Amino acid sequence: MAQGTVTFISGGARSGKSAYAERLLVAQATGRLVYIASGVAFDHEMEERIAKHQHDRKDHAWLTIEQPVDLHQVVPLLQQGDFVLWDCLTTWLTNEMYKGIEDGAPCWKRPDCLDQKRCELLHTIEQIREIAAHLVIVSNEVLDEWPHYDEETEFYRNAIGTTHQQIVQCADAAIEMDHGLPVVWKGDVR
Template identity: 70%
Template sequence: MVQGTVTIISGGARSGKSAYAERLLTDQSAGRLVYIASGIASDDEMKQRIDKHKEDRRDADWLTIEQPKNLHEALPFLQPGDLVLWDCLTTWLANELYEGYDEGTPCVHRPGCLEQKQKQLLHTIMQMNEVVAHLVIVSNEVLDEWVRYGEETEIYRQTIGTLHQRIVELADQAIEMDHGIPIIWKGEKL
């Protein structure tokens, strides 16, 4: 079976990751454009960010799949040859970290829960790679910020760091956005 290309694009907030990822896929000549959105409009700032992303994609013919958790549930909607943008890993992780919060048992406090979610995610990415032509994963760099963290934030930082390393291992390209400039850490220039 022919596998697609996996690209991970990371960087700080407002570094141009999403815009670069969109151009990367819209510049390709063939394939259905699919946007997997992990954001939840839980406050005014997030609603504005989501609205801006929708506006940015308006001129292209994107199929949007709202998938804030359980990324594997997006698999049945993908078709061979799709050009897929998943935005973003860090938002997905925050959603999964607190899955079950309303019932009093968030994932972050259930033994083995985050490990299972990481395993499922990596498996899902490999499954997507078997179907789609190009999967672009956007993620925020959150490891270089404050020196001291609370317990849950530290768990989040460690988990996203581990996921970044594992995804970069399986990715064909790893790109860091810095001030709107793509820095290629792995793979050929796109």
């Protein structure tokens, strides 16, 4: 059985990542359109962003799966030949980093916790690739070089950078959105 395609799309805030990813999958879809949402409406701005994304998808029959943590739980919900959009990796990473904070032990403070989450994520991406015709992963480019970050921010910056590199290595295509324009760094995107 042929493996599905994995496309990684990154870019800054409001660069057009999600809209581009949606158009890419809608243009190719011969199966279900599945949207995996990692966002949690924890404030008014996030509520507005989620509502906008939902509105943008209204013209197509997207199946939305809310999955802020434990991405592996979506695998049994997928069907062979699905066209899957996961939006977004950076939100998922933040959610996973702070999982356990209510008990005073967030993941980012526990030894190897986030490394285990990243290994599980890469395994989950491969599982989705075996089911889906096309998986598009959206992520944010955040935290360009500054002279100094606090410990928590530096941990996040390193974690997202490492995760991006690992995903791009296994992806078929890697695209950076810049001012609404896709810049293809790896693969052939049609």
